[in-house]
Amino acid sequence: MHHTDGHAPELGVGMVGYAFMGQAHSQGWRTVSHVFDLPLRPVLAAICGREPSAVRAAADRHGWAAAETDWRDLVARDDVHLVDICTPGDSHAQIAIAALEAGKHVLCEKPLANSVAEAEAMAAAARAARSRGQVAMVGFNYRRVPAVTRARHLIAEGRLGTLRHVRVAYLQDWLVDPDVPLTWRLRRERAGSGALGDLGAHAVDLAQYLAGEPLLGVSALTETFVRQRPLPGHPAPSSPPAQVARGPVTVDDAAVFAGRLASGALVSVEASRMAAGRKNALRFEVSGELGSLAFDLERLNELLVHDHRAPGADSGFTRVVVTEPEHPYLQAWWPPGHALGYEHTFTHQARDLVTAIARGTEPSPSFADGLQVQRVLAAVQDSAARNAVYTPVPSGSTDPDRP
Numbered sequence: 001m002h003h004t005d006g007h008a009p010e011l012g013v014g015m016v017g018y019a020f021m022g023q024a025h026s027q028g029w030r031t032v033s034h035v036f037d038l039p040l041r042p043v044l045a046a047i048c049g050r051e052p053s054a055v056r057a058a059a060d061r062h063g064w065a066a067a068e069t070d071w072r073d074l075v076a077r078d079d080v081h082l083v084d085i086c087t088p089g090d091s092h093a094q095i096a097i098a099a100l101e102a103g104k105h106v107l108c109e110k111p112l113a114n115s116v117a118e119a120e121a122m123a124a125a126a127r128a129a130r131s132r133g134q135v136a137m138v139g140f141n142y143r144r145v146p147a148v149t150r151a152r153h154l155i156a157e158g159r160l161g162t163l164r165h166v167r168v169a170y171l172q173d174w175l176v177d178p179d180v181p182l183t184w185r186l187r188r189e190r191a192g193s194g195a196l197g198d199l200g201a202h203a204v205d206l207a208q209y210l211a212g213e214p215l216l217g218v219s220a221l222t223e224t225f226v227r228q229r230p231l232p233g234h235p236a237p238s239s240p241p242a243q244v245a246r247g248p249v250t251v252d253d254a255a256v257f258a259g260r261l262a263s264g265a266l267v268s269v270e271a272s273r274m275a276a277g278r279k280n281a282l283r284f285e286v287s288g289e290l291g292s293l294a295f296d297l298e299r300l301n302e303l304l305v306h307d308h309r310a311p312g313a314d315s316g317f318t319r320v321v322v323t324e325p326e327h328p329y330l331q332a333w334w335p336p337g338h339a340l341g342y343e344h345t346f347t348h349q350a351r352d353l354v355t356a357i358a359r360g361t362e363p364s365p366s367f368a369d370g371l372q373v374q375r376v377l378a379a380v381q382d383s384a385a386r387n388a389v390y391t392p393v394p395s396g397s398t399d400p401d402r403p
């Protein structure tokens with residue numbers, strides 16, 4: 001960290017990958033110190049991609065001072081104190097472990113890794129780095145939608161009493177078209193899994209975050225509905241179908257599972273990229289003995305709240321617009337009713353990470369939380385491979401925040 005007169009000390013950020021998540025994270029890093037009062041001021045020190053002219057153009061467009069073409073050079077820079085990993089899952093483990101060993105803080109996109117073994121190595125590296133004052137966080141950004149954080153607070157306060165049901169569905173439709181090409185997200189060696197790791201990882205994290213307890217076991221089915229897709233870079237989609245070179249899809253298009261929490265509550269999760277008409281519909285509904293909460297990311301400023309103790313005839317779900325100054329993160333933004341969006345979750349993520357770095361506290365979600373999600377994903381795959389046989393999730397969570 002570097003002190004400049006009259007300002008909070010600087011925290012140099014180095015980011016790897018600059019496509020979808022790279023742009024979203026850039027937005028968060030650019031805005032965070034203008035919106036929130038922070039003990040450290042993030043500066044966009046350097047980004048990394050593999051193609052020199054493209055990475056230089058991305059640096060200029062998104063506001064990064066320097067550009068590197070090898071992530072090892074980015075990690076080695078003295079002006080980089082935090083490495084932000086926005087690449088596909090097959091490179092998360094090597095970059096994160098090298099950065100932690102080089103004394104850097106780390107933010108890593110989800111899912112933490114492509115396998116439990118990789119995630120265990122990452123969590124171990126984060127534990128060792130913790131004793132040197134470094135922190136490591138995984139990018140489950142949807143925890144930072146104010147309505148979602150608010151839902152967690154209400155559940156933690158006991159407003160729903162004992163939980164009975166946690167239902168989470170994460171639905172998209174961009175794979176309905178069988179001619180969508182075979183990109184990295186459809187290849188097991190690059191992405192680890194399909195809708196499961198991409199969307200299901202968020203759903204699993206939210207189920208465990210909202211309930212405040214881990215999944216104990218799952219009974220799962222997965223399916224790959226379109227098994228061959230056009231290879232990227234081959235004849236354009238307008239070519240006659242017979243001339244388009246296709247390759248095998250090696251991940252799931254959809255995953256569904258039932259699970260159990262330690263408290264006895266039942267969980268259902270559905271993750272699909274084949275839900276025609278649903279663009280980015282992350283929905284949950286949590287039911288307890290005293291009431292329920294419901295949320296839909298496509299209406300992300302709203303939380304539906306039901307108090308089951310209210311008089312029967314007129315009771316039901318109340319639509320709360322979560323933009324009041326006392327709601328999470330809202331003090332720093334706009335007057336009530338002036339809505340927030342998707343991008344704000346990345347500003348909130350940057351704020352919470354910078355705060356943890358300055359205080360030296362364990363960030364949430366930690367790499368241990370990311371490892372726990374990875375164990376659930378692996379149990380889902382094991383269960384699905386055996387036609388939905390109930391499969392325990394190995395415990396081993398070291399997160400002190402988890403009951």
Ligand SMILES: NC(=O)c1ccc[n+]([C@@H]2O[C@H](COP(=O)([O-])OP(=O)(O)OC[C@H]3O[C@@H](n4cnc5c(N)ncnc54)[C@H](O)[C@@H]3O)[C@@H](O)[C@H]2O)c1
Nearest residue numbers: 017018019020021022048049050086087088089109110111
């Ligand atoms: N939190 C979320 O809501 C969310 C949303 C989308 C993706 N993700 C996650 O973010 C990660 C990246 O996904 P994306 O959608 O941004 O993918 P993307 O394909 O849009 O971008 C990947 C980037 O990584 C770069 N890259 C790949 N290998 C590299 C290497 N070895 N060195 C340097 N750069 C490399 C690519 O050039 C590209 O810039 C994945 O883990 C994904 O699961 C999270």
